[in-house]
Amino acid sequence: MTQRVWVTREIPGESLDRLRSACEVDVWPEATPPSAETLREKVVGCAGLLTMLSDAITGELMDVAGEQLKVVSNYAVGFNNIDVDAAKSRGISVGNTPDVLTDATADTAVALLFAASRHVVPAAKQVQAGEWKTWEPTGWLGVEPGGKTLGIIGMGRIGKATAERLVRGWGMKLLYTSRRDQSDVDNELGGQRVDLDTLLSQSDFVSVHVALNEQTRNLLDAEAIGRMPSHAVLVNTARGEIIDQDALVDALERRAIFAAGLDVTTPEPLPGDHPLVKSPHCVILPHIGSATDQSRHAMAEIAVDNVLAGLSGKPLRCSVT
Ligand SMILES: NC(=O)C1=CN([C@@H]2O[C@H](COP(=O)(O)OP(=O)(O)OC[C@H]3O[C@@H](n4cnc5c(N)ncnc54)[C@H](OP(=O)(O)O)[C@@H]3O)[C@@H](O)[C@H]2O)C=CC1
Numbered sequence: 001m002t003q004r005v006w007v008t009r010e011i012p013g014e015s016l017d018r019l020r021s022a023c024e025v026d027v028w029p030e031a032t033p034p035s036a037e038t039l040r041e042k043v044v045g046c047a048g049l050l051t052m053l054s055d056a057i058t059g060e061l062m063d064v065a066g067e068q069l070k071v072v073s074n075y076a077v078g079f080n081n082i083d084v085d086a087a088k089s090r091g092i093s094v095g096n097t098p099d100v101l102t103d104a105t106a107d108t109a110v111a112l113l114f115a116a117s118r119h120v121v122p123a124a125k126q127v128q129a130g131e132w133k134t135w136e137p138t139g140w141l142g143v144e145p146g147g148k149t150l151g152i153i154g155m156g157r158i159g160k161a162t163a164e165r166l167v168r169g170w171g172m173k174l175l176y177t178s179r180r181d182q183s184d185v186d187n188e189l190g191g192q193r194v195d196l197d198t199l200l201s202q203s204d205f206v207s208v209h210v211a212l213n214e215q216t217r218n219l220l221d222a223e224a225i226g227r228m229p230s231h232a233v234l235v236n237t238a239r240g241e242i243i244d245q246d247a248l249v250d251a252l253e254r255r256a257i258f259a260a261g262l263d264v265t266t267p268e269p270l271p272g273d274h275p276l277v278k279s280p281h282c283v284i285l286p287h288i289g290s291a292t293d294q295s296r297h298a299m300a301e302i303a304v305d306n307v308l309a310g311l312s313g314k315p316l317r318c319s320v321t
């Protein structure tokens, strides 16, 4: 019997054609995610799910899908939207799309760092609004990363790629947190592994790259943000839930830090009247870290390979476990 796969959003390229030639494929056609209710209806009877980070794939949903569910393939490297333990205990494989989006996401972190440091967004808005009056000796003064200290929270693939760009390109000194010894980073980039408090108090620029899980949720709470110097710039391309957003609003309003650049927030999208959206000291992007043609096509290939492997009971090309 033909196996059924539910794909929760259109993905770029031709890779879904490969899936269609192997099984029955149903793709959610809308630009916004399916509701939880729709997910529950659509997963019934599926052997595979190709999901996005906005889809909550719980153990309960796996049970709703039924015993024939073999694989959940996330179109993302992060997999905090999937209950991996529940999948494991049900014998369901879980896949993700690492590596192919590392450079694009690290580029986004660097772009946010510069945009936040140099008031790029409000300054450009002033020009667009026809309000640019003159060259101002004291206008739009920013902070420069050259030779300053960069703190990378989470020295994984994207953390390292971001550090490489800023250490090699701008001569930044590197501090980082990591659960494991990373002497290659120390040798290659002159990095120093430190605890989080030291990193926050000694870094001029901080970029967040840890995965979201129960240990990293709210890792940057009010106390942690309070350790940062008032000239510091905070960048987050990982997940919104890693930063206590109310504490960030408060720090920006009090100018307790200089600026923030976020590609991820809680919730996504943030309401248009949220204080972070309104803040002149915060640049927010709509979660576009991996949004290049190259990365998204490569992610599609991996996500489809993962589904096909899972359906035939083979090891996934990229498994999260
Ligand atoms: N904005 C965007 O569009 C994108 C966002 N992302 C986000 O970036 C994250 C990182 O991606 P990537 O670099 O490829 O992933 P990696 O797995 O390479 O890096 C994740 C890092 O998080 C660390 N980590 C995980 N759990 C904990 C914990 N409990 N305590 C401390 N450290 C922890 C890991 O440490 P260890 O090595 O010790 O396991 C590792 O250094 C993704 O999980 C995703 O959330 C990714 C791509 C695009």
Ligand SMILES: O=CC(=O)O
Pocket: 053, 075, 076, 077, 078, 079, 101, 289, 290
């Ligand atoms: O946020 C994106 C991802 O790939 O993870």
